[in-house]
Amino acid sequence: MLLTRKAENFMLRVGIIGARGYTGEELLNLLLQHSQVKINYLTARVDRPVKISELFPQFKNRLDLVCDNFNLSHALESADLFFLALPHTTSMDVAPLLRKRGKKVIDLSADYRLKDFKLYEAWYKAKHKDRKNLKKAVYGLAEIHKADIREADFIANPGCYSALAILSLAPLVKVRPAQIKSIIIDAKSGYSGAGRKSTDGPSWGEIKDNFKAYKVDSHQHTPEIEQELSKLAKKKIKVTFVPHLLPIERGILETIYVRLSVPSASLGTGKCQVSSVKLINMYKDFYKNQPFIRIKNEGEFPSLSDVQHSNFCDIGIKAGKDKKLIIIISAIDNLLKGASGEAVQNMNLMYGFRESEGLPPFETTGQREKIKRFRTGFTI
Ligand SMILES: NC(=O)c1ccc[n+]([C@@H]2O[C@H](COP(=O)([O-])OP(=O)(O)OC[C@H]3O[C@@H](n4cnc5c(N)ncnc54)[C@H](OP(=O)(O)O)[C@@H]3O)[C@@H](O)[C@H]2O)c1
Structure with missing residues (x-):
């Protein structure tokens, strides 16, 4: 699968819903390093569409993309895989809309982790609104559920x-x-x-x-x-x-x-x-x-x-x-193995990419230095 996708220059279009939070920012950092991913859709709760570099100056000249409130039709036409970096109870409003249209989803919230919805309702003090997808979501801890993740369309990323x-x-x-x-x-x-x-x-x-x-x-x-x-x-x-x-x-x-x-x-x-x-x-x-x-x-x-x-x-x-x-x-x-790193590892398995693609530590000192400069905003 990896070979086929590399040979076809396969580029996966991804969206991040909730890009302004800690895990959203970390996903941006990771996905920008990924050789087979194009970040194509970003949301935040904003008064007007804003460039992502206005929210996070470290992405200036690295990602020229506008961040706006969630819009389903725009999301559907822009990306094929969505990371939901949203609080619990919010993810289960968004995930079913995307899954219904055949989009793949990696949810970082707790909404799809507990298989027993009664347990979810007791611990999270909220009614579970999407029990259909709850049954289908694969618990995304790569070292434990690798075979299932490879076949999955919907991942419940673990808690940290x-x-x-x-x-x-x-x-x-x-x-x-x-x-x-x-x-x-x-x-x-x-x-x-x-x-x-x-x-x-x-x-x-x-x-x-x-x-x-x-x-x-x-x-x-x-x-x-x-x-x-x-x-x-x-x-x-x-x-x-x-x-x-x-x-x-x-x-x-x-x-x-x-x-x-x-x-x-x-x-x-x-x-x-x-x-x-x-x-x-x-x-x-x-x-x-x-x-x-x-x-x-x-x-x-x-x-x-x-x-x-x-x-x-x-x-x-x-x-x-x-x-x-x-x-x-x-x-x-x-924020990495406990959230966004695990999410990218899961994406790599789902799409047959190299398991460690886009994930730190990066392979050469040169690459590491590049990341450090981007993160601190220095350009030497
Ligand atoms: N932080 C961790 O170490 C960690 C680890 C594992 C899993 N998680 C899980 O990952 C998810 C994201 O965590 P986080 O740390 O990134 O949280 P965060 O920093 O608080 O970010 C969450 C983002 O969700 C957006 N949001 C909040 N309520 C919303 C709503 N009703 N509708 C649409 N967007 C909404 C906010 O967007 P705006 O900024 O635009 O308002 C916010 O930036 C959570 O479910 C968390 O439990 C976090």
């Missing part, structure tokens, strides 16, 4: 905390579901995770020089994590999830405690001694051939600066001194 928790736990819950007694996820996120236009998000005064927990054991990503882990384990998995807010812009780090019902030394057959090294090897094997997952060696653990501005997910694992405990420490950039 959820993506990291699921990737961190997938090998363990899939390979050793019977021995898992409890899972505690202690998560810390930069403030961009709440979105630029968040109404329930904290003010800068609350964030600056501060660190605090919020939505303790009641965050809306909890059922999403449980849904996906339960599918992998083929049994019901429950988690305790406590998010915290960091006084930095981007990145999520999770420290996950998995308590076992048996000592880790007797995991599986009872004969094998499960050490940190064996767990690490199990993770390396599970994620072999996955370009964006990096499993740390024994005694090494990720930090946010390892993954910020990249689409990587880094995971470190340790068998606890307490023989019934496994500790997993993992990190992603919430």
Whole structure:
């Protein structure tokens, strides 16, 4: 498929609905680097049509496109794939209009992630208005659902905390579901995770020089994590999830405690001694051939600066001194692997492009420098 499309000089026309938000801006950055994509339609809630470079000066001389309020007929004639970078409850107003006309959709909101609409209604306090498409949307976590994503027309892109928790736990819950007694996820996120236009998000005064927990054991990503882990384990998995807010812009780090019902030394057959090294090897094997997952060696653990501005997910694992405990420490950039990077990775799979096309880190220093200059607005 890749060869055919390259040979035909295939250029995919894409639209971004909600281009002015954090994830919309990040999508613009990524898609401008993509060799087989033409950004052809952009929306924001504006009083008059405005050039995207008026909203984001860093796109001056890079993208000459006007951004306007959503207009269905203009959208339909302009693009074939749409990224919905909208808040939940808004996406499900737009997605059915596009799907009905045969357009492909990658929704970054939570509207199509939870397969049980009652669960959605309970956690998001809103009626689900598009149950037909809810059934069809594929959960877009590339390393877990790659085959389905390749065939999909409609993707429910994961939540940022959820993506990291699921990737961190997938090998363990899939390979050793019977021995898992409890899972505690202690998560810390930069403030961009709440979105630029968040109404329930904290003010800068609350964030600056501060660190605090919020939505303790009641965050809306909890059922999403449980849904996906339960599918992998083929049994019901429950988690305790406590998010915290960091006084930095981007990145999520999770420290996950998995308590076992048996000592880790007797995991599986009872004969094998499960050490940190064996767990690490199990993770390396599970994620072999996955370009964006990096499993740390024994005694090494990720930090946010390892993954910020990249689409990587880094995971470190340790068998606890307490023989019934496994500790997993993992990190992603919430706006990349946790949102727009994952969305572009999904698009690449859907269209048979190279999986890492348009995704950072870029391959050469020259390319990296180019991005840095564009982002900071310098032209040297
Ligand atoms: N931020 C993250 O790390 C992250 C990670 C994973 C998933 N997500 C999800 O991705 C989606 C976008 O997140 P974000 O961080 O980019 O949010 P954001 O910065 O607040 O941007 C959302 C954009 O949606 C537009 N919008 C809001 N209400 C609208 C409405 N009623 N009709 C049309 N447009 C509307 C706004 O456009 P205007 O600017 O034109 O008003 C805004 O720029 C959310 O569902 C979020 O949960 C975010």
